[in-house]
Amino acid sequence: MTKMLEAINSPQDLKNLPVGGLQSLADEIRSFILNSVSRTGGHLASSLGVVELTVALHYVFDFSRDKLLWDVGHQCYAHKIITGRKDKFARIRKPKGLSGFPDPAESEFDQFTVGHAGTSIATALGMALGQKKNSSKEKIVALVGDASIVNGLSFEALNNLGLVDRQLLIVLNDNSMAIDATQGALAKYFSKIRLSQTYEDLRRTTNNILEHMPVIGKSVEEAIGKIKKSIRMALPASQMFESLNIPYFGPVDGHDIASLIKLFKALADLNHPAILHVYTKKGKGFVPAEEDKPRFHSTGPFKMNGDSDESDSALPKRSFTDVFGECLVELAKKDKRIVAITSAMRDGTGLSEFSKKFPGRFFDVGIAESAAVDIAAGIAKAGLKPVVCIYSTFLQRSFDQLFQEVSLQNLPVVFCIDRAGLVGADGPTHHGLMDIGYLRMLPNVVLAAPANEIEMKLALEYALTAGRCVCIRYPRDIVPPAEFDRPACSKPFRTGRSVTVRKSKGSSVVIVSYGSMLCESLKAAEKLSDEGIKVDVINARFAAPIDGQILSLLQQDKSIIIVEDHSVACGFGSAVLELAAAKTADFADKKKNAANLSANRIRLLGVPARFIERGSRAKQFMQAGISADNIQKAVKQMINAAGSKKRKSTRKKVVTR
Numbered sequence: 001m002t003k004m005l006e007a008i009n010s011p012q013d014l015k016n017l018p019v020g021g022l023q024s025l026a027d028e029i030r031s032f033i034l035n036s037v038s039r040t041g042g043h044l045a046s047s048l049g050v051v052e053l054t055v056a057l058h059y060v061f062d063f064s065r066d067k068l069l070w071d072v073g074h075q076c077y078a079h080k081i082i083t084g085r086k087d088k089f090a091r092i093r094k095p096k097g098l099s100g101f102p103d104p105a106e107s108e109f110d111q112f113t114v115g116h117a118g119t120s121i122a123t124a125l126g127m128a129l130g131q132k133k134n135s136s137k138e139k140i141v142a143l144v145g146d147a148s149i150v151n152g153l154s155f156e157a158l159n160n161l162g163l164v165d166r167q168l169l170i171v172l173n174d175n176s177m178a179i180d181a182t183q184g185a186l187a188k189y190f191s192k193i194r195l196s197q198t199y200e201d202l203r204r205t206t207n208n209i210l211e212h213m214p215v216i217g218k219s220v221e222e223a224i225g226k227i228k229k230s231i232r233m234a235l236p237a238s239q240m241f242e243s244l245n246i247p248y249f250g251p252v253d254g255h256d257i258a259s260l261i262k263l264f265k266a267l268a269d270l271n272h273p274a275i276l277h278v279y280t281k282k283g284k285g286f287v288p289a290e291e292d293k294p295r296f297h298s299t300g301p302f303k304m305n306g307d308s309d310e311s312d313s314a315l316p317k318r319s320f321t322d323v324f325g326e327c328l329v330e331l332a333k334k335d336k337r338i339v340a341i342t343s344a345m346r347d348g349t350g351l352s353e354f355s356k357k358f359p360g361r362f363f364d365v366g367i368a369e370s371a372a373v374d375i376a377a378g379i380a381k382a383g384l385k386p387v388v389c390i391y392s393t394f395l396q397r398s399f400d401q402l403f404q405e406v407s408l409q410n411l412p413v414v415f416c417i418d419r420a421g422l423v424g425a426d427g428p429t430h431h432g433l434m435d436i437g438y439l440r441m442l443p444n445v446v447l448a449a450p451a452n453e454i455e456m457k458l459a460l461e462y463a464l465t466a467g468r469c470v471c472i473r474y475p476r477d478i479v480p481p482a483e484f485d486r487p488a489c490s491k492p493f494r495t496g497r498s499v500t501v502r503k504s505k506g507s508s509v510v511i512v513s514y515g516s517m518l519c520e521s522l523k524a525a526e527k528l529s530d531e532g533i534k535v536d537v538i539n540a541r542f543a544a545p546i547d548g549q550i551l552s553l554l555q556q557d558k559s560i561i562i563v564e565d566h567s568v569a570c571g572f573g574s575a576v577l578e579l580a581a582a583k584t585a586d587f588a589d590k591k592k593n594a595a596n597l598s599a600n601r602i603r604l605l606g607v608p609a610r611f612i613e614r615g616s617r618a619k620q621f622m623q624a625g626i627s628a629d630n631i632q633k634a635v636k637q638m639i640n641a642a643g644s645k646k647r648k649s650t651r652k653k654v655v656t657r
């Protein structure tokens with residue numbers, strides 16, 4: 001670590017430095033982030049871009065009292081370093097280590113655990129309203145990127161800023177990038193302004209703002225009027241925000257610490273919400289990241305020349321996402337009606353190739369998950385075949401659209417739900433553990449999950465010919481190695497039909513696996529077989545509708561262990577239990593013997609109702625209790641329980657006799 005940074009253990013240490021020394025500190029912070037992330041991986045480019053902004057914010061405000069709200073929060077590394085967490089960077093995004101996002105459990109300087117875009121302005125507004133009621137004077141700052149400010153939630157909050165008549169500063173960090181280039185009309189509007197601005201213009205704007213800043217007795221409106229008059233151009237960005245009655249200042253240079261400090265000092269005293277528009281460069285200071293921003297948005301370990309440095313990079317790794325992307329391209333070649341829609345996650349959802357091959361059939365709608373679903377509904381209504389590619393955790397944003405515009409209309413929209421299940425290093429904000437829950441209650445919606453590469457292809461083929469809404473969920477993971485392929489997995493997908501992948505004569509327990517848990521289930525079955533315990537394994541394939549065959553197992557006197565990479569509550573297993581309960585009632589009505597359908601012969605292995613910390617997926621499986629070892633243990637417990645029940649009932653019989 002370099003000299004200046006060594007002495008920074010809290011924002012107070014930074015405040016003791018002269019303004020003239022802060023750029024050197026920023027440079028040290030930047031190389032600290034770079035070195036550290038090159039070893040651990042993490043969100044790099046956005047964090048490198050906001051170093052000067054972060055230093056200036058901490059110099060002016062006192063965030064042990066004042067409130068700083070980060071949007072998404074992936075760009076908060078400099079903030080973590082300044083707020084006393086630099087020694088923990090070696091374990092960022094690792095178990096028991098630092099979160100890659102803000103986390104109030106980690107530091108008093110963090111307000112909300114975040115990771116989803118568009119929340120900072122609304123939560124800042126809420127805090128401002130609360131502070132106003134409490135008559136407290138803490139300053140509030142929201143830092144939001146140009147891609148996140150166009151999210152609907154941000155706009156709903158901007159539309160309501162008039163609710164508060166006190167200080168609330170929104171710093172719009174404009175780097176003209178989301179993960180890829182920012183999409184949409186506003187992005188074009190911002191970029192037009194950006195292109196028209198020279199470095200000189202930015203400096204002149206800064207000076208003008210400072211010169212005309214409202215002093216006591218002068219209103220914000222008066223000041224803005226003067227600023228506009230004295231600046232050569234007519235500040236078009238201001239028109240948009242001022243139409244919402246939000247005083248707008250900028251654009252200014254987001255890497256000029258001394259100017260930023262002066263601006264923050266001036267704006268901190270306004271008694272009205274305001275926006276400061278700053279330009280920054282994503283990836284600043286690391287040429288490979290400046291040149292390939294999407295690749296360094298979130299990266300694994302890398303070398304200083306930008307090459308990837310994964311220790312096992314020699315192994316060919318194909319993820320479910322890769323297979324999906326390839327397969328969609330193949331199907332789209334044959335069927336011109338297929339179009340793909342994503343919400344600012346083209347690369348993440350595997351659509352890069354599709355977007356290049358079929359630019360006219362690819363729509364990146366920006367961070368606008370709800371709109372993406374309704375756009376897809378409209379496209380389906382027009383007779384095309386929309387494939388919506390969104391991460392499970394972000395699709396949560398679209399529940400009402402899934403209900404009204406898709407399910408209720410019974411429209412054939414295909415949802416490819418990536419990052420379904422435990423996600424590894426991003427942790428609780430990004431786990432996709434609720435999609436089965438919020439989708440399986442919707443009528444007209446089929447839920448499917450492939451277990452491996454071949455099934456990924458078959459599931460997509462099925463979905464695109466089913467003529468109805470099909471949701472396919474798959475994890476952030478590589479596809480299981482070929483040794484886990486089973487012949488039954490090559491059978492085409494048929495609505496609500498499972499496949500039996502392992503059958504052993506004399507088995508009393510069946511593992512019913514949903515989606516990618518097949519691999520863990522088969523590993524468990526192998527281990528049990530080594531111990532002389534026979535189990536069957538069923539690959540359920542569908543969570544809605546559920547294969548009636550699964551219930552018939554209970555009538556065959558078998559115990560069932562259901563395994564899923566999803567929350568136990570409202571998941572696939574609970575769907576089976578609901579069905580078992582309904583069937584029991586049904587059989588009772590028809591006076592059939594329903595004794596064997598009892599729920600105590602079913603055991604659910606899924607993610608419990610607590611937040612699973614970041615770490616590798618393998619570790620998270622163990623924590624959640626869904627690893628091969630957990631499955632093996634559960635089978636043995638079930639066999640023992642069944643054995644002791646049998647022994648008890650035999651003893652009873654002996655006594656009665």
Ligand SMILES: Cc1ncc(C[n+]2csc(CCOP(=O)(O)OP(=O)(O)O)c2C)c(N)n1
Pocket residue numbers: 046071072074075115116117118144145146147148149173175177178179282343344345367369394397
């Ligand atoms: C609701 C939601 N959708 C998608 C994402 C994935 N995501 C993380 S960061 C990011 C880009 C954010 O861009 P911007 O706000 O401009 O910040 P920058 O990275 O440019 O600093 C996206 C799309 C997310 N976090 N939340």
